[in-house]
Amino acid sequence: xxxxxxxxxxxxxxALIIGSNTTEQHPVFGSMLRRAVNKRGLKIxxxxxxxxxxTEFAVLHLQQNPGTDIALINGLMYIILEKGWEDKxxxxxxxxxxxxxxxxxxxxxxxxxxxxxxxxxxxxxxAAEILSVNRPSAVIWAMGITxxxxxxxxxxxxxxxxxxxxxxxxxxxxxxxxxxQNNVQGACDMGGLPNVYPGYQPxxxxxxxxxxxxxxxxxVESGKVEGSEANLQxxxxxxxxxxxxxxxxxxxxxxxxRVKALYILGEDPIMSDPDTAHIRHCLEAADFxxxxxxxxxxxxxxxDVLLPGVSFAEKTGTFTNTERRVQMVRKAVEPVGDARPDWxxxxxxxxxIVAGGGRQIAEGPHAGWDYPDAxxxxxxxxxxxxxxxxxxxxxxxxxxxxxxxxxTTEHPGTPILHTKQFSRGRGKFMPIDHVPPAELPDDxxxxxxxxxxxxxxxxxxxxxxxxxxxxxxxxxxxxxxxxLDAEKLGLEGQQRVRITSRRGSIEAEAWVTDRVPPGMxxxxxxxxxxxxxxxxxAALDPTSKIPEYKVCAVKxxxx
Amino acid sequence: MAVKITIDGIPIEAREGQTILQIxxxxxxxxxxxxxxxxxxxxxxxxxxxxxxxxxxxxxxACVTPVWEGMEISTHSERTVRSRKLTLELMLANHPxxxxxxxxxxxxxxxxxxxxxxxxxxxxxxxxxxxxADSDPNPFVRVDFNKCILCRRCVLACGEIQVRNVWGVAxxxxxxxxxxxxxxxxxxxxxxxxxxxxxxxxxxxLTDKMTYGKGRTHQVTKVTTTxxxxxxxxxxxxxxKDGKIIGVTSNPDAPVNGMALCVKGRxxxxxxxxxxxxxxxxxxxxxxxxxxxxKQISKSANQLxxxxxxxxxTALTITADKFRATRDASGPDSIGFLTSAKCLNEENxxxxxxxxxxxxxxxxxxxxxx
Ligand code: SF4
Ligand code: SF4
Ligand code: SF4
Numbered sequence: 001x002x003x004x005x006x007x008x009x010x011x012x013x014x015a016l017i018i019g020s021n022t023t024e025q026h027p028v029f030g031s032m033l034r035r036a037v038n039k040r041g042l043k044i045x046x047x048x049x050x051x052x053x054x055t056e057f058a059v060l061h062l063q064q065n066p067g068t069d070i071a072l073i074n075g076l077m078y079i080i081l082e083k084g085w086e087d088k089x090x091x092x093x094x095x096x097x098x099x100x101x102x103x104x105x106x107x108x109x110x111x112x113x114x115x116x117x118x119x120x121x122x123x124x125x126x127a128a129e130i131l132s133v134n135r136p137s138a139v140i141w142a143m144g145i146t147x148x149x150x151x152x153x154x155x156x157x158x159x160x161x162x163x164x165x166x167x168x169x170x171x172x173x174x175x176x177x178x179x180x181q182n183n184v185q186g187a188c189d190m191g192g193l194p195n196v197y198p199g200y201q202p203x204x205x206x207x208x209x210x211x212x213x214x215x216x217x218x219x220v221e222s223g224k225v226e227g228s229e230a231n232l233q234x235x236x237x238x239x240x241x242x243x244x245x246x247x248x249x250x251x252x253x254x255x256x257x258r259v260k261a262l263y264i265l266g267e268d269p270i271m272s273d274p275d276t277a278h279i280r281h282c283l284e285a286a287d288f289x290x291x292x293x294x295x296x297x298x299x300x301x302x303x304d305v306l307l308p309g310v311s312f313a314e315k316t317g318t319f320t321n322t323e324r325r326v327q328m329v330r331k332a333v334e335p336v337g338d339a340r341p342d343w344x345x346x347x348x349x350x351x352x353i354v355a356g357g358g359r360q361i362a363e364g365p366h367a368g369w370d371y372p373d374a375x376x377x378x379x380x381x382x383x384x385x386x387x388x389x390x391x392x393x394x395x396x397x398x399x400x401x402x403x404x405x406x407x408t409t410e411h412p413g414t415p416i417l418h419t420k421q422f423s424r425g426r427g428k429f430m431p432i433d434h435v436p437p438a439e440l441p442d443d444x445x446x447x448x449x450x451x452x453x454x455x456x457x458x459x460x461x462x463x464x465x466x467x468x469x470x471x472x473x474x475x476x477x478x479x480x481x482x483x484l485d486a487e488k489l490g491l492e493g494q495q496r497v498r499i500t501s502r503r504g505s506i507e508a509e510a511w512v513t514d515r516v517p518p519g520m521x522x523x524x525x526x527x528x529x530x531x532x533x534x535x536x537x538a539a540l541d542p543t544s545k546i547p548e549y550k551v552c553a554v555k556x557x558x559x
Numbered sequence: 560m561a562v563k564i565t566i567d568g569i570p571i572e573a574r575e576g577q578t579i580l581q582i583x584x585x586x587x588x589x590x591x592x593x594x595x596x597x598x599x600x601x602x603x604x605x606x607x608x609x610x611x612x613x614x615x616x617x618x619x620x621a622c623v624t625p626v627w628e629g630m631e632i633s634t635h636s637e638r639t640v641r642s643r644k645l646t647l648e649l650m651l652a653n654h655p656x657x658x659x660x661x662x663x664x665x666x667x668x669x670x671x672x673x674x675x676x677x678x679x680x681x682x683x684x685x686x687x688x689x690x691x692a693d694s695d696p697n698p699f700v701r702v703d704f705n706k707c708i709l710c711r712r713c714v715l716a717c718g719e720i721q722v723r724n725v726w727g728v729a730x731x732x733x734x735x736x737x738x739x740x741x742x743x744x745x746x747x748x749x750x751x752x753x754x755x756x757x758x759x760x761x762x763x764x765l766t767d768k769m770t771y772g773k774g775r776t777h778q779v780t781k782v783t784t785t786x787x788x789x790x791x792x793x794x795x796x797x798x799x800k801d802g803k804i805i806g807v808t809s810n811p812d813a814p815v816n817g818m819a820l821c822v823k824g825r826x827x828x829x830x831x832x833x834x835x836x837x838x839x840x841x842x843x844x845x846x847x848x849x850x851x852x853x854k855q856i857s858k859s860a861n862q863l864x865x866x867x868x869x870x871x872x873t874a875l876t877i878t879a880d881k882f883r884a885t886r887d888a889s890g891p892d893s894i895g896f897l898t899s900a901k902c903l904n905e906e907n908x909x910x911x912x913x914x915x916x917x918x919x920x921x922x923x924x925x926x927x928x929x
Contacts, residue, residue, distance in 0.1 A: 025789060026789050028816045032819075034722035179790035181900035182788055183900050183904065184925070186907060187899065187925045190898075190907035191907070191908065193924060198911060246924045250924065258893070260885050260893040264897045265910055266902050269897070273926075290881075295837060305841070309837075309902075313804060314831070317906070318903060321785075321815065322790035323792075333797075339837065343905050346910060374905040401814050401815075466830040469769055469822075469829070473752060
């Protein structure tokens with residue numbers, strides 16, 4: 001998030017919530033937004049094919065057809081330009097690429113946009129007006145925006161909208177993606193990505209490679225050796241300079257032999273990846289899979305080694321939330337049985353691989369693997385990650401967490417990004433065109449499937465399906481079907497339905513509700529016996545490689 | 560605008576619009592409260608915070624009375640103390656006398672006030688229970704209206720913090736009671752099971768069902784930590800007794816969420832002690848016997864594919880040897896690392912270091928995309 005949650009809830013005059021079921025996926029932020037509506041009249045516009053809970057608190061609900069977000073945003077921007085509501089000074093001072101962008105937006109007049117999105121023209125005008133008149137306005141989104149083949153372009157569209165309205169770098173504004181899992185932000189920040197080291201230092205950048213090579217005791221490409229390092233035994237190994245594979249490439253890579261072994265830490269691809277049947281086939285082809293987990297997950301049947309890690313309650317360290325706030329996680333109970341903290345396990349594996357030889361590691365300030373605790377690891381992170389430079393356990397123990405960038409131990413942290421300029425200097429408007437989803441309904445598979453989570457469960461359900469109270473309230477998979485479709489299908493009450501896509505089929509109980517529009521069903525991926533991912537399509541965004549979970553075509557039958 | 564007042568004879572400058580309670584708290588002057596909570600709108604209905612104001616016939620509720628120029632306030636005059644005692648006596652007269660077995664004994668604000676003011680249950684009071692204890696089927700919030708003092712904090716917590724408006728007040732006089740929706744069950748009244756109402760309830764009327772009977776406040780160790788579920792990053796206190804988590808309580812100092820939590824954060828903790836937890840490393844038998852990996856593993860009834868529990872040394876050595884052999888035979892890019900959006904920053908850093916430094920590949924990712 002460019003801004004913090006409290007800031008959006010306190011200072012935004014209007015908010016566009018698009019592709020985020022905020023009250024169910026980020027419930028406490030959802031209730032902060034409801035409070036803002038109640039207390040100070042925050043005006044919310046929701047753009048979502050489903051009538052999600054937060055629509056009750058919205059002044060306007062736009063029910064766009066699945067996968068038409070770009071057309072919708074372009075349409076709103078067309079109206080903003082037509083009415084002269086753009087922030088000319090902001091665009092002039094802070095942005096570039098405006099003319100080319102404008103030319104593209106001109107191709108999205110309201111009538112055309114209405115046809116693509118299914119939203120009536122007058123609602124488009126209302127939405128544009130609400131967001132323009134009530135500034136600063138914030139845009140909030142989640143996976144409903146990113147999980148499309150156009151995910152990256154959807155996000156760029158929203159950035160265009162916010163730059164056009166001058167909604168950047170000030171309280172109550174900004175681009176605010178809500179991260180799904182508790183530490184997605186941290187996993188990205190810490191280099192858990194194929195293209196960057198910790199702190200988003202690119203692996204393709206020679207300077208960054210040199211920095212990490214020196215720290216980690218590998219061969220320094222430039223050959224420059226400084227001072228005392230001259231005496232060290234040099235390594236002959238480089239850090240790789242080529243971007244690695246994403247998860248959505250790695251797993252299929254097992255089937256075609258590019259990838260032979262996998263180290264999976266606390267993830268459950270069988271539940272969380274698209275097109276489960278294909279994932280099974282891929283995992284089965286692996287030479288070797290080590291799975292570090294707290295439960296025998298749905299992925300464990302494919303693992304060769306299972307290493308028992310621990311839950312958040314059994315270890316000390318940090319998580320980084322969706323607003324870049326790093327906070328302490330503290331050990332409350334001893335690990336169960338002989339389970340061990342995951343950082344200990346990873347270090348022990350590393351030590352043994354290094355000891356086996358084959359890829360020599362020289363001395364270096366951070367080359368070793370002896371970590372008595374997580375604090376020692378954080379000290380290494382401080383040294384190598386500029387944005388985390390001043391985020392130490394000592395400071396976190398005292399305060400309210402720290403929002404990065406926080407380069408030094410004197411720095412107070414950064415609640416709002418881009419106040420003076422964008423990270424790349426000027427904000428670049430990108431001309432972006434609508435592209436339809438990879439798979440649309442047809443005669444054989446006539447309905448849209450939309451997927452996601454519900455309030456009472458979390459991701460693949462590994463933890464929440466083992467929480468007794470949560471199961472008492474939501475103990476079995478439900479598929480949302482609209483009343484109109486229920487009638488067409490001859491569905492009476494809570495009967496079972498079979499949902500089939502080109503990739504698989506599931507059976508689950510139907511929940512007839514007007515939360516979904518006619519022509520769409522909604523399923524979650526919390527339960528292995530009927531996981532939506534048996535049905536989803538592994539069509540990827542070309543840049544982010546994020547699968548299009550939010551749209552595919554299915555047929556529905558009463559069982 | 561400054562307003563000159565005195566509290567218990569001390570001259571004080573307050574700001575216009577401040578209530579007596581606000582300025583008193585600012586200056587560290589104690590006025591007892593019960594229905595008041597700083598996060599919620601003051602209602603002035605419990606009458607515990609009454610103070611005496613010179614030249615006023617009636618005692619004033621400090622939480623709702625704004626200061627005025629020249630106001631002379633006394634917080635512990637004989638009259639106020641007598642009034643508070645009487646108020647407490649009336650509350651206790653309708654209250655079960657079961658502090659001995661009550662879950663919130665030790666964290667109950669009514670009990671604390673009774674102690675402070677040395678008020679006992681009056682002889683004429685407490686004619687047995689009026690309501691069924693544990694009257695609501697909600698799996699998280701335990702409802703026992705026998706202990707309710709009608710302070711309405713639950714109504715405000717649900718209405719103002721959670722903004723769900725489940726609770727209301729119904730009936731009149733002695734019959735007055737708190738109801739969910741149109742006097743139905745909480746879930747039917749669209750409760751989201753966030754537990755805010757229980758967290759703000761000053762008595763044992765609304766408590767956490769999962770914690771019931773498992774330990775009282777003085778028996779637990781509280782450890783402040785960050786939620787393991789979504790990216791909001793709420794903080795709360797894990798309540799630990801005998802090495803087990805028996806509950807979660809709000810920590811008012813939590814930077815993102817204050818007292819607020821959602822159902823997963825507050826009540827989704829028992830997976831930690833679930834019997835299915837993995838407690839020892841396991842490896843497939845073929846690895847121990849130096850055999851090749853069986854084909855078609857998903858359908859395998861093959862003995863070589865059985866799990867065998869091992870010690871750490873065995874499992875770690877097998878893992879490291881396999882990775883090293885794969886790296887040396889097929890190159891670093893034949894290995895992939897899926898790091899975890901559920902694990903610590905420190906652990907993600909180490910996975911990144913393991914992939915890049917030790918194995919020599921950039922094949923590392925996690926389910927941000929998923
Ligand atoms: S649990 Fe939450 S939603 Fe339910 S009644 Fe209490 S405050 Fe309201
Ligand atoms: S249930 Fe608790 S919070 Fe609600 S009115 Fe009764 S005592 Fe007050
Ligand atoms: S308590 Fe709920 S809203 Fe808060 S971090 Fe946990 S899951 Fe998210």
